[in-house]
Amino acid sequence: MASKSFYAVVAGVGAGTGRSVALRFARAYPVVLLARNSESYADIVAEIRQQGGEALGISTDTADPQSVASAFETIKKEFAAGRKLAAAIYNVGAGFAIKPFLEVSASDLDASLASNARGLFNFAQATLPSLLDAVPTSPHPPSLIITGATASVRGSARFGTFAAGKFAVRALGQSLAREFGPRGVHVAHVIVDGVIDIPRTKGYTVNEGKEDGKISPDAIAESYWHLHTQHRSSFTQELDLRPYVEKF
Template identity: 80%
Template sequence: MTTPTASTISKSFYALIAGVGPGTGRAVALRFARAYPVVLLARKPESYEGIVAEIRRQGGEAVGVSADTSDAASVQSALEVVRREFAGKSDNGEGGKGLGLAVAVYNVGAGFGVKPFLETTVEELDASLAANARGLYNFAQATLPSLLESVPTSPHSPSLIISGATASVRGSARFGLFAAGKFAVRALGQSLAREFGPQGVHVAHVVLDGVIDIPRTKGYTVNEGKEDGKISADAIAESYWHLHTQHRSSFTHELDLRPYVEKF
């Protein structure tokens, strides 16, 4: 992997990644840290601290901020920290580093239980809708104004990249509550792409159609245990980087990513 260096890291723009843990979020953070200072959002410091340290060891710039994206106030408060540290100026007028937002990645993964519909509760539905749809809503509200501001100056089109799942496009039996949240995310993403694309912001939705190869899934046997039968988080990060760097005459709104051996 290319090591970020003072000369390759942008001094004008930063990246913001919500939903950082030891899997996709970490890989995406490391990938974007090769080009930008990165801000990592997670509910708990232990989710981002190790990644922040890892990026700094590699010569990159990173900072972590605690936030619960399903809570509008929490996101606003976290973004105030971000603006103070990175952006042009904070809410109380004090100057920051003057950086513009180049890319915001919404990668919040909501835990979910797959079970018979009649054994679920309305609280579980609400939790899925909040973690997925309301989380993206809050994140988009907090970042789109900054992304719009970056349009005239950003070397790549300012981007909002959203992680989806198989359940974003398919309501499987016993996956209804999870799918409800993921379909709602996709709806918002489509609508934002159509509203903000013409203003120069690239909104892309990625259907991660398979099990991602992360610490939590180490024990899972999928695709008959075949090599590369789980999606590499680094490979996801490369596709996110490609999306971010697409020319504005050629935006992808939606792509699927799945192992070569995955049934689809």
């Protein structure tokens, strides 16, 4: 049963995890979807509305503080009246470059740091005051859930700039968990260790093409929902998700 007194915001909505998370949380809350381009969220907003949910899409570049400020201004005016923020999901992460280090450019590094670290920074600063505000009344502990990757815990050869951004995100997430956990906000970091099964990866052969060898984004969304609904005496700060056949 959806609560109308609370809402969720998902940053980094596209065809994969973002979409599934938005749909999953929309079963409980009105949802704001942020993505750089409206094509990324338009269909999902429509899908949520069709299922009787409430949704708003806003074109936002989370790496840009002005753009984030403007998005949350819009949310405040058009969406958040009488509502508190129950969940904020940060699922942005461009800057994926696999190159020999001596061929990487400074702009590859900047793209990774901006979309990962700076984006989370802006998003967390915009949402944490609202999440704190929801602590006393929220049905579940207000949550900031962050999508990580294999590169969050491992700097592989030729993945340096991408890993730099992902490690930085994990650092911020840990720090926020330690500062805001005691104030009632649940900050969790999820290491997605595998290829996600989305339109863009349809042609990829991973794990020898075995069934369910790519991660179902709906399954990811279920774990995010579980994190959100954990009792405050039993918060998970970090979990990993990978296909049963993935080497690790």
